[in-house]
Amino acid sequence: MKTLLQVSLANHHAKANFQKKNIEYQYFMLYKLVKNSSIFGKIFQNLEAKWIVLFLLAIGLKAHAQMEELKQLANAFYQANADKYDRKLYNLASRDHGKIRETAPVSTFEMLLTRKDKNPETGKRCRIYLTIYYYSDPDECRSAAEVWFKKFIRNSSIKPNRKSKITDPEAQYYILFNREYILIMDMPCYEWEKEEWNTVKKSLLKVFEESQSKALEIDCGTGTVIWSLNSF
The missing domain is CATH 1.10.287 (Helix Hairpins)
Structure with a gap:
């Protein structure tokens, strides 16, 4: 079935x-x-x-x-998570993604998923933001990523496949690099739930992961940058 x-x-x-x-x-x-x-x-x-x-x-x-x-x-x-989350596509709050918007993506797509029920401990509904930056070809996409790494999230700079730290991140980030687009999923630190995050991340990879995808995750507690999947 x-x-x-x-x-x-x-x-x-x-x-x-x-x-x-x-x-x-x-x-x-x-x-x-x-x-x-x-x-x-x-x-x-x-x-x-x-x-x-x-x-x-x-x-x-x-x-x-x-x-x-x-x-x-x-x-x-979204449909894979629709039983737990509502969706919003317009008038979304600006996210701290560093200078990536200055790399001239051809198109940008944004989506917000908001948990339908509140966390009984915090009384909050966790939110997950999804942003996709699309470029004209793989070379443009890679060049944009390399420029972005120099003026990254929270004005930090990182190097591919190396240990780095982001100063006081406001969210837990999962960033996927595919051939022609960069996908960013983030959840505010004060709403972050490990089990929920891992479940949603798993469903994200089922939809968006490609054979040559590269990924990094930023831990909102320590700011540690963790690379995974393929080498950049």
Whole structure:
């Protein structure tokens, strides 16, 4: 019998394929409109200009399709935890992610999961923030990560695969580095619950982990940076 996560992932792939075909059709119609317009008709007589426009359309198509796929994966992650968490996608509080926003990601996706029931000891509902920074290609993604490491969370700097410490982190962080995007999951320290964190992290990896994924975790108690999965 398939699990809820397996069903959700299967639905994700079906939706992603449908959306990709729909996007391809939209870009084809846009191409025809531009080509046949009186203004751009003369431009398309120039073969070089034609290929430039087609190249730009292809880049836009790829970025849009990839971001839609990442949104579907994020939805699959939410569905795996929907029995315990509510979801919010808009008007979210800014997270302390250092200077990563200055590395010019093509797109950014944010999601907040809030526990439905309160912790009986603290009286709080734990919150989990998910942020995805998507880049145009693997080289851009890796370069962005290397720049980010120099101006990392809490203005710290780290080096790949080496022991480091973050000064007074405000949250427990789990950061996943994939081919074309960087995913950050964090939970505020004053709401952090070890068992809950490990459960959610496990479901995150089931959805987002790839064969060459790299990861690091920041312990909110000590600030220790722990590398895992593949070497960066």
